Amino acid sequence: MLIRVSRASACAENEITPEALYLSRRDLLIGLMAGSLGVMAPSLRAEARYPGVPPVPSGPEFLQRRLASIAAAEMPAAESITPYLDATHYNNFYEFGAGKQDPSRHAGELITDPWSVEIDGEVARPGRYSLEDILSGVVLEERIYRLRCVEGWSMVIPWIGFPLAELVSRVQPNGHARYLRFETLVRREQMRGVRSDLGLIAWPYIEGLRLDEAMHPLTLLAVGMYGRSLPNQNGAPLRLVVPWKYGFKSIKSIVRISFVRHQPATTWQTMAPQEYGFFANVNPAVSHPRWSQATERRLPGSLFRPNVRPTLMFNGYAEEVAALYSGMDLRKDY
Ligand SMILES: Nc1nc2c(c(=O)[nH]1)N[C@H]1C(S)=C(S)[C@@H](COP(=O)(O)O)O[C@H]1N2
Numbered sequence: 282m283l284i285r286v287s288r289a290s291a292c293a294e295n296e297i298t299p300e301a302l303y304l305s306r307r308d309l310l311i312g313l314m315a316g317s318l319g320v321m322a323p324s325l326r327a328e329a330r331y332p333g334v335p336p337v338p339s340g341p342e343f344l345q346r347r348l349a350s351i352a353a354a355e356m357p358a359a360e361s362i363t364p365y366l367d368a369t370h371y372n373n374f375y376e377f378g379a380g381k382q383d384p385s386r387h388a389g390e391l392i393t394d395p396w397s398v399e400i401d402g403e404v405a406r407p408g409r410y411s412l413e414d415i416l417s418g419v420v421l422e423e424r425i426y427r428l429r430c431v432e433g434w435s436m437v438i439p440w441i442g443f444p445l446a447e448l449v450s451r452v453q454p455n456g457h458a459r460y461l462r463f464e465t466l467v468r469r470e471q472m473r474g475v476r477s478d479l480g481l482i483a484w485p486y487i488e489g490l491r492l493d494e495a496m497h498p499l500t501l502l503a504v505g506m507y508g509r510s511l512p513n514q515n516g517a518p519l520r521l522v523v524p525w526k527y528g529f530k531s532i533k534s535i536v537r538i539s540f541v542r543h544q545p546a547t548t549w550q551t552m553a554p555q556e557y558g559f560f561a562n563v564n565p566a567v568s569h570p571r572w573s574q575a576t577e578r579r580l581p582g583s584l585f586r587p588n589v590r591p592t593l594m595f596n597g598y599a600e601e602v603a604a605l606y607s608g609m610d611l612r613k614d615y
Pocket residue numbers: 368371372373374375376428429430431465486514515516527528529530531532533534
């Protein structure tokens with residue numbers, strides 16, 4: 282809902298719009314398209330748009346330069362963006378501890394530059410790609426998405442990134458590639474949660490997508506949020522964002538992407554298979570065994586104003602993604 286993907290089923294605008302209006306709107310659309318290339322739309326002035334963002338950009342210099350020229354996404358009419366301070370101080374990133382404040386307290390210890398990602402498996406162009414390499418030739422864009430955690434809270438976050446599909450096409454998967462398997466960095470000296478081992482998680486944190494899910498235009502690789510590079514607690518320098526799935530699918534600080542033949546075993550699914558599935562599509566009709574998923578708390582909220590709202594099928598992106606799951610029983614494949 283927050284971003285529109287055109288559908289073949291939609292009737293052509295010129296069937297219903299007077300010609301003059303249609304033409305001027307067409308010019309506007311062309312302008313907007315140019316804008317997404319940073320030509321015409323207002324460039325993203327993060328400090329004006331998002332109160333509380335750091336006054337000075339951070340991250341490697343090549344990324345700062347790229348972030349300076351991004352076009353601003355249209356502000357959603359029906360939703361307000363979660364304040365920067367909430368999105369960066371209420372996090373899940375178990376590598377830095379299990380508490381919601383632990384990542385913002387401790388992730389600063391992580392060194393994220395230089396960074397590279399190993400790409401291997403069923404692809405014609407495997408290799409170790411530097412972050413700069415990964416970003417070369419892609420257009421970074423701002424996308425405002427809802428994020429729904431399986432625990433029952435949600436936010437609205439303006440990400441900066443590019444479609445994962447572009448990277449997938451570049452490395453040329455072969456006919457055996459059916460799934461992508463993602464791995465987060467493990468660096469004990471810089472990751473307090475890994476050191477103190479909760480005894481629960483077998484590091485590295487692993488996530489996965491079916492190839493068609495990875496190729497879907499809503500699926501992003503993000504390098505920034507709120508007009509800035511990603512804070513470490515949000516998964517710097519490179520993370521996945523899959524807005525129609527529960528947040529745990531959106532793996533942070535990625536160091537490896539493998540193209541594989543079989544559905545990979547993922548972290549939460551392995552730990553508690555009866556509670557967390559591989560697909561993890563947001564679904565208000567399928568309860569978690571210990572709580573309902575019918576509603577969510579939109580952050581920020583308070584004890585007295587919990588800000589509860591109904592959870593939407595596929596987190597509100599059903600129109601765009603439902604076809605990926607046609608014929609599947611989403612109660613079984615949760
Ligand atoms: N490596 C790694 N990625 C992770 C997690 C984690 O613990 N480790 N937590 C996930 C969960 S449960 C959620 S809800 C989102 C939270 O992203 P945010 O902190 O940027 O809002 O990150 C996901 N990605």
